[in-house]
Amino acid sequence: MIRLIxxxxxxxxxxxxxxxxxxxxxxxxxxxxxxxxxxxxAELNIEDLMxxxxxxxxxxxxxxxxAPSSVTVVTADDIKKYGYRNMADVLRSVRxxxxxxxxxxxxxxxxxxxxxGDWNSRxxxxxxxxxMNEITYDSVYVANEFILxxxxxxxxxxxxxxxxxxxxxxxxxxxxxxTTKQGPDIQxxxxxxxxxxxxxxxxxxxxxKRLEGGDKVxxxxxxxxxxxxxxxxxxxxxxxxxxxxxxxxxxGVAVNLDxxxxxxxxxxxxxxxxxxxxxxxxxxxxxxxxxxxxxGFNDPRxxxxxxxxxxxxxxxxTAGTGTELLGRLYYDKYWYHTDYxxxxxxxxxxxxxxxxxxxxxxxxxxxxxxxxxxxxGADFQNNVKTRxxxxxxxxxxxxxxxxxxxxxxxxxxxxxxxxxxxxxxNAGVRYDxxxxxxxxxxxxxxxxxxxxxxxxxxxxxxxAFRAPNQYELYLDSPTYGTKGNPDLNPETIKTYxxxxxxxxxxxxxxxxxGFYNRIENLIVQETDPADSLLVFHNHNGARARGVxxxxxxxxxxxxxxxxxxxxxxxxxxxxxxxPLANSPKNMVKxxxxxxxIAQKLFADLDAQYIGRRGLVSGGSTGSVVLVNATLFSKSFxxxxxxxxxxxxxxxxxYGDPGGEDHLPLTTIPQDxxxxxxxxxxVF
Amino acid sequence: MIRIAKRIIVAAAxxxxxxxxxxxxxxxxxxxxxxxxxxxxxxxxxxxxFVEWPERAxxxxxxxxxxxxxxxxxxxxxxxxxxSKTVKNRKVVVKRVSGPGExxxxxxxxxSPADDDRMDEILLSLKGHSTLVVxxxxxxVRRGGMIGFLMERNRVVFEINENSAKRAGLQISSQLLxxxxxxx
Numbered sequence: 001m002i003r004l005i006x007x008x009x010x011x012x013x014x015x016x017x018x019x020x021x022x023x024x025x026x027x028x029x030x031x032x033x034x035x036x037x038x039x040x041x042a043e044l045n046i047e048d049l050m051x052x053x054x055x056x057x058x059x060x061x062x063x064x065x066x067a068p069s070s071v072t073v074v075t076a077d078d079i080k081k082y083g084y085r086n087m088a089d090v091l092r093s094v095r096x097x098x099x100x101x102x103x104x105x106x107x108x109x110x111x112x113x114x115x116x117g118d119w120n121s122r123x124x125x126x127x128x129x130x131x132m133n134e135i136t137y138d139s140v141y142v143a144n145e146f147i148l149x150x151x152x153x154x155x156x157x158x159x160x161x162x163x164x165x166x167x168x169x170x171x172x173x174x175x176x177x178x179t180t181k182q183g184p185d186i187q188x189x190x191x192x193x194x195x196x197x198x199x200x201x202x203x204x205x206x207x208x209k210r211l212e213g214g215d216k217v218x219x220x221x222x223x224x225x226x227x228x229x230x231x232x233x234x235x236x237x238x239x240x241x242x243x244x245x246x247x248x249x250x251x252g253v254a255v256n257l258d259x260x261x262x263x264x265x266x267x268x269x270x271x272x273x274x275x276x277x278x279x280x281x282x283x284x285x286x287x288x289x290x291x292x293x294x295x296g297f298n299d300p301r302x303x304x305x306x307x308x309x310x311x312x313x314x315x316x317x318t319a320g321t322g323t324e325l326l327g328r329l330y331y332d333k334y335w336y337h338t339d340y341x342x343x344x345x346x347x348x349x350x351x352x353x354x355x356x357x358x359x360x361x362x363x364x365x366x367x368x369x370x371x372x373x374x375x376x377g378a379d380f381q382n383n384v385k386t387r388x389x390x391x392x393x394x395x396x397x398x399x400x401x402x403x404x405x406x407x408x409x410x411x412x413x414x415x416x417x418x419x420x421x422x423x424x425x426n427a428g429v430r431y432d433x434x435x436x437x438x439x440x441x442x443x444x445x446x447x448x449x450x451x452x453x454x455x456x457x458x459x460x461x462x463x464a465f466r467a468p469n470q471y472e473l474y475l476d477s478p479t480y481g482t483k484g485n486p487d488l489n490p491e492t493i494k495t496y497x498x499x500x501x502x503x504x505x506x507x508x509x510x511x512x513x514g515f516y517n518r519i520e521n522l523i524v525q526e527t528d529p530a531d532s533l534l535v536f537h538n539h540n541g542a543r544a545r546g547v548x549x550x551x552x553x554x555x556x557x558x559x560x561x562x563x564x565x566x567x568x569x570x571x572x573x574x575x576x577x578x579p580l581a582n583s584p585k586n587m588v589k590x591x592x593x594x595x596x597i598a599q600k601l602f603a604d605l606d607a608q609y610i611g612r613r614g615l616v617s618g619g620s621t622g623s624v625v626l627v628n629a630t631l632f633s634k635s636f637x638x639x640x641x642x643x644x645x646x647x648x649x650x651x652x653x654y655g656d657p658g659g660e661d662h663l664p665l666t667t668i669p670q671d672x673x674x675x676x677x678x679x680x681x682v683f
Numbered sequence: 684m685i686r687i688a689k690r691i692i693v694a695a696a697x698x699x700x701x702x703x704x705x706x707x708x709x710x711x712x713x714x715x716x717x718x719x720x721x722x723x724x725x726x727x728x729x730x731x732x733f734v735e736w737p738e739r740a741x742x743x744x745x746x747x748x749x750x751x752x753x754x755x756x757x758x759x760x761x762x763x764x765x766x767s768k769t770v771k772n773r774k775v776v777v778k779r780v781s782g783p784g785e786x787x788x789x790x791x792x793x794x795s796p797a798d799d800d801r802m803d804e805i806l807l808s809l810k811g812h813s814t815l816v817v818x819x820x821x822x823x824v825r826r827g828g829m830i831g832f833l834m835e836r837n838r839v840v841f842e843i844n845e846n847s848a849k850r851a852g853l854q855i856s857s858q859l860l861x862x863x864x865x866x867x
């Protein structure tokens with residue numbers, strides 16, 4: 001173990017030196033040309049200037065260095081150049097994050113904590129400020145089941161740590177805030193088509209424009225389908241394996257059970273003060289793993305359909321000096337069903353959820369005396385429908401059909417005060433009131449110290465919660481083997497973090513972070529010995545401690561490098577002191593964009609080393625090195641962008657840890673080498 | 684253990700390799716992946732060519748053309764590159780100012796997005812001055828600015844509020860008006 005750590009430290013230091021050496025070299029080369037380049041540009045006429053494509057990185061003046069968290073930003077440019085197919089690909093490249101795929105859904109782990117089967121209820125995803133977590137299971141999706149096609153994303157901010165003081169429920173480990181493109185970012189009609197192996201096809205069409213008078217419009221639709229891995233082998237289901245499961249069949253091969261399809265649509269219209277936005281997605285997937293104790297393996301009827309839609313109207317106005325008003329009204333829907341073949345060829349069990357909710361938000365941001373920025377806000381949400389239904393079709397038998405309404409509201413306050421030119425104190429608190437369990441109050445405090453312009457220190461403390469959801473509170477069905485527990489309390493987390501960011505020259509930034517997370521009242525499903533029914537209890541606690549280091553280099557010529565290391569030596573259950581499952585101690589991530597032909601052709605590589613991850617049944621997965629490579633050509637032909645990507649270039653055979661519902665499967669096999677070619681044309 | 688060590692070496696090599704490759708590629712690639720504000724700096728200089736100032740805006744025939752930035756300087760060296768230029772036989776002078784008290788002598792003034800909420804105050808202090816006010820925040824020209832940058836497909840374009848310019852005694856050439864996305 002010590003040797004392992006030693007090797008990493010040596011590797012990291014070596015990398016630091018290489019980057020620094022290169023950084024200073026690049027600095028030397030470019031200090032002169034960038035100045036003269038600027039004045040050369042000035043000699044161009046205005047028409048030429050209007051045709052120059054620029055890297056939009058500075059479009060946002062917001063300073064991540066003054067944010068009360070450790071923030072990573074991924075832009076539309078990164079998405080194109082690295083060939084990210086969905087949000088899961090994006091998050092895999094982010095420091096401290098792991099994405100686990102159980103071939104039904106994808107789950108995000110943050111800094112040593114990740115539960116396969118939690119449907120991402122402990123991260124909050126926002127799309128243009130709109131909450132994407134739904135209200136029955138708190139689920140939010142990141143892979144193909146995510147609501148947006150990646151072509152619509154302008155930027156993604158990954159905000160680590162608890163943010164319940166501002167956003168309430170689910171802002172537990174991280175907030176992932178997605179900003180979509182505006183009409184003028186497309187300015188015309190953009191059509192894209194992608195194809196890859198496993199009979200994977202994807203296409204999208206978008207229309208965007210700034211209208212006469214300044215209104216902006218964006219309309220988009222997209223679809224994808226894949227056969228997936230047509231012959232997925234599971235040794236646990238192979239009759240030739242003496243330790244095989246009793247359901248073993250078909251030589252352990254799930255045939256044609258990895259198919260997936262998605263359709264999505266997006267519309268946005270912005271006037272001077274109002275933005276109307278609507279999005280929709282439906283994802284259908286076969287499930288090859290016979291999870292949830294299915295009757296038989298390799299049953300083609302096992303399938304899940306997830307749909308999500310919302311309507312959102314936002315009002316934003318700057319009123320006078322330093323005052324900003326924000327209002328939001330929304331209506332959301334989530335519906336899902338899964339066909340569970342519970343007794344092979346006899347019974348099909350159908351599981352349904354329908355959820356409808358609407359809400360309103362108001363927020364005022366006010367600057368006071370130049371040194372204070374105050375945010376005051378209030379939220380109200382009305383869950384008008386949370387219906388769970390489950391029945392066998394033949395013979396018909398209903399296990400449950402329940403529907404409940406509930407409401408919640410909240411108030412919050414945040415103050416950012418500049419105590420001196422070098423010190424910012426950011427403090428906030430939010431009060432959430434739930435009809436279901438009562439109230440919770442969550443504070444956050446951040447001290448941001450900038451002794452010299454190139455160095456930033458952040459001292460962060462915060463708490464967050466995840467409210468017990470309808471599924472955990474109320475699912476009473478003795479025939480199904482479950483009962484509700486209306487006495488559940490929210491899960492809570494306390495986080496302490498220190499961040500140090502150091503800019504080195506114009507091009508290189510180093511970030512170091514140390515964090516400690518302590519979780520209490522985790523909601524865990526267990527069997528009540530009194531009646532043998534499954535019930536949720538506030539039970540375990542967990543804690544995790546670790547450090548992260550990251551080096552980022554960006555050069556004028558388009559060259560970019562990123563290298564990060566996350567070390568999480570402690571991630572354990574606080575009662576049993578057992579290490580948490582699915583928690584790698586070591587993670588190294590590196591990526592680079594190399595401009596082969598300036599502004600035209602880019603070679604992009606991203607690599608991840610994920611250390612061994614513990615399994616729910618004990619033991620662990622092996623460590624794995626994943627490398628993805630993309631060749632991206634901008635304006636390959638007039639208005640045509642072309643990219644070619646290889647994922648898992650080294651063709652590593654590996655598995656992600658499964659949850660308890662996957663047993664006897666302990667790891668879920670992942671894809672080997674896959675390819676994609678994508679064309680994008682703008683009319 | 685040896686297998687683990689081997690894997691780590693492979694992993695490390697794979698991750699480090701790009702950084703070495705880069706040393707080669709970096710020297711070969713030209714530095715022309717443009718930053719947004721490099722292009723915007725070039726625009727500021729070009730705008731000065733297409734605007735007529737009243738004579739009283741300059742202290743004399745040899746007085747320089749002063750291009751100012753208020754608030755955070757996002758231009759960096761690109762702005763300093765304009766120092767060697769001339770517009771209408773006037774030398775270009777670049778000034779970075781921190782408050783409305785220092786903007787009296789500016790012929791072109793760029794309001795940094797960070798100072799957007801002080802825009803009203805800045806415009807008020809420019810009353811009676813012939814200053815071309817440029818910015819790049821949302822609805823900049825509709826709030827009294829004269830030229831506002833917009834982004835379209837990662838390209839810099841602009842809109843003009845001709846009335847605001849006229850009120851300050853500035854004459855914007857029809858050539859520039861034609862290129863604007865919208866004229867108010």
